[in-house]
Amino acid sequence: MSVETHPETGPELGSEVESEVESDVQDIDLVDDELLDELLDEHSVSLFEGDEGGLEYAQRRALVTLLKQRFISARTHPRDWRVLVEHERLLRSRLNDLFLDLQVDRAREVAWKRQATSETGSRFPTMLYDAAWSREETLVLVHLRDRLRAGVASGDARAFVDREDVVRYVSSFRPSHATDVAGDEKRARNAIAGIVKAGLLIGTGSEERFEISEAVEPLIPLELLQDLLAALVAANDTEVPSGPDDTADLFDDEADADATATGDRAEEQ
Structure with a gap:
């Protein structure tokens, strides 16, 4: 497991996501x-x-x-x-x-x-410490879970995602008053790097394309993502994007009950 913290760069999300070995x-x-x-x-x-x-x-x-x-x-x-x-x-x-x-x-x-x-x-x-995902990392995880479920529903054994696709998704949540476009994009790319290091994105032959780990769903339960996304939308005064990246399906699937049960919402220190 990675032993790095996930610094908060956005509003308090109230999310402890992973416990890490201190040594x-x-x-x-x-x-x-x-x-x-x-x-x-x-x-x-x-x-x-x-x-x-x-x-x-x-x-x-x-x-x-x-x-x-x-x-x-x-x-x-x-x-x-x-x-x-x-x-x-x-x-x-x-x-x-x-x-x-x-x-x-x-x-x-x-x-x-x-x-x-x-x-x-x-x-x-x-012997563990709690680390909350940053705003951008949370959005990346929402997108990965959505793409993973879409792939499974289509009968694909493996799900893939492009770096630029993830960056665009994160940018769609940029508040209307935000002006630091370059800084926001850098944070989005750093978030992708963090998710790669966590093992939830697996490298392929291309530096711009990743395979989504099957661990995304059980490690990041639906209930947690619902709360995090709602907090982000409320804090940014934005709406969940519609169209190809619509996250409605992410939160409307009976099968998600099992994912929520197997995942862990650990508590903050």
């Missing part, structure tokens, strides 16, 4: 990882001197990936996904020990963590 851990070197796979007994739970852990190497690797990444999926982390599916209860238990809750969407083959909340509503100690 700045470097990515595991894939070559070393593959070498370890070959050298270590996959069923051994003693991996170093004094090791009193109870997980096998593959299970530990999946746990670390869950802690470091915003999400894992069958496509982005196939080995870890297979381990998670096979040992979901065990990995869920380890995350629970850290006051974290494991969320799994088996239909879309995506898993992610969120901060657990006690039955009384009080906050547990946390």
Whole structure:
């Protein structure tokens, strides 16, 4: 998972979207990882001197990936996904020990963590921090979810979007009194870069075209996007665009009930 905050550049949206690991851990070197796979007994739970852990190497690797990444999926982390599916209860238990809750969407083959909340509503100690999406990032996510659902409805296995298409959508929400066109466009492009870094936009052979991650829908639930978009429209005194980018369908689909249920609206610190 990305460990960067998402600074607020617009009105207070009241949105905690993702929890991030505070420690700045470097990515595991894939070559070393593959070498370890070959050298270590996959069923051994003693991996170093004094090791009193109870997980096998593959299970530990999946746990670390869950802690470091915003999400894992069958496509982005196939080995870890297979381990998670096979040992979901065990990995869920380890995350629970850290006051974290494991969320799994088996239909879309995506898993992610969120901060657990006690039955009384009080906050547990946390190793995560909350970061709200910026105004522009929120609009990008609204557009991506819309495009993803449109692609699924059309029977497409994968959904794609062009950078300029996203920039135009974000600009359609520019308040009538806004005059810093260049600054607004720069913020829109920075928002796209942030979503790419978060793993919700996947690069293709072209720098101007991206594939939309299947994780967008379960990670960004419908209810949250409805509230965020309403707040943006009210704050900017604008109307939801009509025509090709009409977001009406985004908020009018019985199937969205499942998406809302599987997503997480975590609370602000």
